[in-house]
Amino acid sequence: xxxxxxxxxxxxxxxxxxxxxxxxxxxxxxxxxxxxxxxxxxxxxxxxxxxxxxxxxxxxxxxxxxxxxxxxxxxxxxxxxxxxxxxxxxxxxxxxxxxxxxxxxxxxxxxxxxxxxxxxxxxxxxxxxxxxxxxxxx
Amino acid sequence: xxxxxxxxxxxxxxxxxxxxxxxxxxxxxxxxxxxxxxxxxxxxxxxxxxxxxxxxxxxxxxxxxxxxxxxxxxxxxxxxxxxxxxxxxxxxxxxxxxxxxxxxxxxxxxxxxxxxxxxxxxxxxxxxxxxxxxxxxxxxxxxxxxxxxxxxxxxxxxxxxxxxxxxxxxxxxxxxxxxxxxxxxxxxxxxxxxxxxxxxxxxxxxxxxxxxxxxxxxxxxxxxxxxxxxxxxxxxxxxxxxxxxxxxxxxxxxxxxxxxxxxxxxxxxxxxxxxxxxxxxxxxxxxxxxxxxxxxxxxxxxxxxxxxxxxxxxxxxxx
Numbered sequence: 001x002x003x004x005x006x007x008x009x010x011x012x013x014x015x016x017x018x019x020x021x022x023x024x025x026x027x028x029x030x031x032x033x034x035x036x037x038x039x040x041x042x043x044x045x046x047x048x049x050x051x052x053x054x055x056x057x058x059x060x061x062x063x064x065x066x067x068x069x070x071x072x073x074x075x076x077x078x079x080x081x082x083x084x085x086x087x088x089x090x091x092x093x094x095x096x097x098x099x100x101x102x103x104x105x106x107x108x109x110x111x112x113x114x115x116x117x118x119x120x121x122x123x124x125x126x127x128x129x130x131x132x133x134x135x136x137x138x
Numbered sequence: 139x140x141x142x143x144x145x146x147x148x149x150x151x152x153x154x155x156x157x158x159x160x161x162x163x164x165x166x167x168x169x170x171x172x173x174x175x176x177x178x179x180x181x182x183x184x185x186x187x188x189x190x191x192x193x194x195x196x197x198x199x200x201x202x203x204x205x206x207x208x209x210x211x212x213x214x215x216x217x218x219x220x221x222x223x224x225x226x227x228x229x230x231x232x233x234x235x236x237x238x239x240x241x242x243x244x245x246x247x248x249x250x251x252x253x254x255x256x257x258x259x260x261x262x263x264x265x266x267x268x269x270x271x272x273x274x275x276x277x278x279x280x281x282x283x284x285x286x287x288x289x290x291x292x293x294x295x296x297x298x299x300x301x302x303x304x305x306x307x308x309x310x311x312x313x314x315x316x317x318x319x320x321x322x323x324x325x326x327x328x329x330x331x332x333x334x335x336x337x338x339x340x341x342x343x344x345x346x347x348x349x350x351x352x353x354x355x356x357x358x359x360x361x362x363x364x365x366x367x368x369x370x371x372x373x374x375x376x377x378x379x380x381x382x383x384x385x386x387x388x389x390x391x392x393x394x395x396x397x398x399x400x401x402x403x404x405x406x407x408x409x410x411x412x413x414x415x416x417x418x419x420x421x422x423x424x425x426x427x428x429x430x431x432x433x434x435x436x437x438x439x440x441x442x443x444x445x446x447x448x449x450x451x452x453x454x455x456x457x
Contacts, residue, residue, distance in 0.1 A: 005177070006243065006270070031244040036268050041251035047258040052250065055263055057169040059148070085166055088149040111146070130146075 007035045007131050008058040012049035013042045015073040019066045026062065026094065029120035035127070046073060050080030053089055059131045060090040062123065063110075070097055075108035082109075090130060092123065153184045160289055161191060165263065168290045172265055175282050185282055188289045197288040199231075200394045201295045203313030205335070210321040211345040212298050213252035214377045220253060222387055223294055224261055231263040231292035233283050235299045238268040245269075249298060263292070278417035281312055281410070310338045311413040314403055315393055317341040318370070320359075322351040336363065339370050340393065347374035348381060426453075 011027045013020060020042050030037045038056050040049055053061050061081075063074050074093050081087050093105050094114045102113045111130075114123055151159070151170055159167020171188075174180045204212050213234065220230045234249035245268035256262055267280055280297075287295045299309045310316040318339040336342070342363070344356055356374065363369035373389060375382035397403040430449060437445070447457045 006268075027246055031239065031246040032242055034239075034242040034244040036238075036245045036247060036266075038247045038250060038266050041254050044254065045258070048254060051165075051258040052254070052264075054165055055169050055265060056250075057173045088146050090146060 005132075007060070007127060008038070008056060009035045009127065010038050010040065010049070010053050010056060010058040010061045012040045012044060012052070012061055012063050012077070013065065014044050014046050014049050014063060014077055015065045015067060015069045016043055017065050017067045017069070018042050022066065022095070023064045026064065026120055026123065030062075030124065030127075033120075033124045033128075046076035046080045049077050050084055050086075053081060054084050054086050058089060060092060060127055062092045062094060064094045066095050068096070070095055071101055071104060074105060074110055078109035090127075092126070094118070094123070153181060157184065157187055160188075160286065161291075163290055165260075168263060168286070169265070171286050171289075172283055175279050175286070176270075185285075188282075188285050192285060192288050195291075199288045199292050199295045200390070201284060201288070201297070201312070201314045202390060203309040203316035204296060204298045204319060205300070205309050205316065205339070206319035208300060210319045211377055212319050213249045215319060215343065215345055215375070216296055216298055217253040217256065218377045218380065218383050219296070219387065220262060221256060222383060224256065224259065227261075228293040229261045229263075229291070230294045230296065231265075231287040231290065232296045232298065233265055233267060233280065233287065235267045235269055235280060235297075237300065238270050240271060243271065263287070263290070278414060278421050281414045281417055284312055307335055307338050308413075308417075310340075311410055314397065314406060315340045315390055317343045317390075319343045319345050320355070321346045322349050322355040336370065337366055341389070342370050342372045343386065344372060344374045346376060346378070348376040348379045 009030050011023050011030070013023050023039065023042075027037045027039045038052065038058065040052055044052075049061065049063070061077065063070075063077060065073055070093060074091070078087070078091055081089055081091070087109070090111045091109065092112050092114060093110045097105070097113055097115045099115065102115070105113055112126055114126075151167070153174070156167055156170045156174055160171045174184060204216055206212050216232060216234075220232065223230050232253070234247070236245055236247045236249060238245040247266035247268060250264055250266055253262070253264055265283070267283065270277060270279075284295055284297060297309060297313055316339045318335055318341070320342060322344070342359060344352060344359070346352065347356075352374065356372065359372055363372065371389070373382060373386055375386050377383070394403070397406070434445065450457050
C-alpha cells in the first residue's frame with residue numbers, strides 16, 4: 001500500500017551568502033511544478049546541507065550561491081554526501097557561475113550547472129528528465 | 139572541454155536492508171524507511187515488522203504532539219526544546235507536516251529552517267512531510283512514520299502539525315501527550331470557544347509570553363478552560379528568552395511518567411493502533427471511491443444517494 005512517487009528536492013544555500021531571493025523563487029517554482037521542496041535557509045555549512053539531504057531522502061539537491069564561492073563550497077557538499085553514503089543524490093549548481101567554472105564543477109561531481117539567466121523551467125525539466133524518466137523506466 | 143557525467147542510478151536498498159539499518163540507528167536506513175511507507179511497492183509486511191519490533195522491545199520513546207495556528211511559533215519552540223534535550227544527551231526525532239498544494243500536489247516544506255542551526259548533529263533527526271492533499275493535516279502514512287521513529291529508538295519523538303479547527307485533532311490520537319501552542323494577540327476568546335481542540339489537548343503552551351499582551355490572553359484562556367470539565371493545564375513560555383522552557387520539559391517528562399504508571403499511556407497507545415486501522419481503511423476506501431466517482435457518468439435524473447447506496451451494496455458493504 002503506498003502512494004504515487006513524488007520527487008523531493010532540497011534547495012540549499014551553503015556558504016556565507018544572505019542573498020536568498022533566487023533560492024526562494026526557485027523553491028516556489030519547483031513546488032508549483034509538483035515537487036516537494038525543502039529549503040535549508042541561508043548560511044549553511046556543506047555538512048548541514050548534506051545531512052539535511054540524507055534525512056529528507058531527497059532525489060536532487062539544488063545548490064545556490066551568489067558570492068563566487070561555488071568552486072570551493074559546492075564540491076564540499078558532494079564530498080559530505082559521499083561521506084554519508086549518499087553520492088547517488090543528484091547535485092545541481094545554480095547562481096552567478098562563470099562559463100569557465102562549469103567544467104571544473106562537473107569534474108568535482110556536480111551533475112549540472114545552471115548559470116545566470118537560466119529560468120526555473122530549465123531546472124524543472126532537467127529534474128523531470130533525470131529523476132522521473134528514471135523511475136518510469138525502472 | 140566537455141565532461142561527461144554518467145547518469146546516476148538511485149541506489150536501491152531492499153526492505154530487509156532498510157529494516158536492519160533502521161533498527162541499528164543508521165540515518166540513511168531511517169530516512170529510507172520513511173520514504174518506503176509512501177512507496178507504492180512497499181509490502182505490508184515491512185510495517186508489520188516495525189510494529190512487531192516495537193512491541194517486542196517496548197517503545198520508550200516519548201511521543202509529543204505540538205499543534206497550533208500558523209505563526210504562533212511551533213517550529214521555533216521545537217527547536218528550543220530540541221536544543222535543551224540534545225544538551226542533556228537525549229536523541230530527538232522530529233516529524234513536521236506542512237500542507238501540499240491542492241492544485242499541483244507540490245509542497246514547500248519550511249519548518250526545518252528553525253532547527254537548521256542545530257545541524258550537523260548525530261542525535262537529531264528531522265523529516266518534513268507534506269499532507270499530500272489529505273484533510274486533517276495527518277494521513278495514515280504519518281501515523282506509521284511515528285512508529286518508524288520509535289523503532290529507531292529516539293528518546294523523544296516530536297510531531298508538529300498545523301491544527302486549529304475541530305477537524306484537525308487527529309494528532310491527539312497519534313501522540314502520548316499533545317500540546318496546543320498559542321501566542322498573544324491572535325484572535326479573541328471566540329476563537330477559543332469555536333475550536334474543539336482546547337477540549338482534547340493535554341496542555342496549552344502560551345508562547346511569546348515575554349510580550350506585554352500575554353497576560354490578557356492568559357486571562358481569557360483561564361476563564362474559558364474553567365468551563366471545560368477536564369481542562370488542559372496552561373504553561374507560559376518564551377522561545378525567544380528561553381523563559382519556562384525547562385519547566386515545560388519537566389512538565390512533559392512528569393506527565394509521561396505519570397501516564398506510564400497509571401496505565402494511561404498503554405490506553406492511549408492501544409487507541410492509537412485502533413485509530414490507525416480506521417485511518418488506513420478510510421484512506422483505501424477513499425481512493426476506491428474517488429476512482430468510482432471519476433468514472434461515474436452524471437445521470438442527473440437519478441439521485442446520487444441511490445447510486446451511492448447501490449454501489450456500496452455491490453461492493454459487499456451493508457448499508
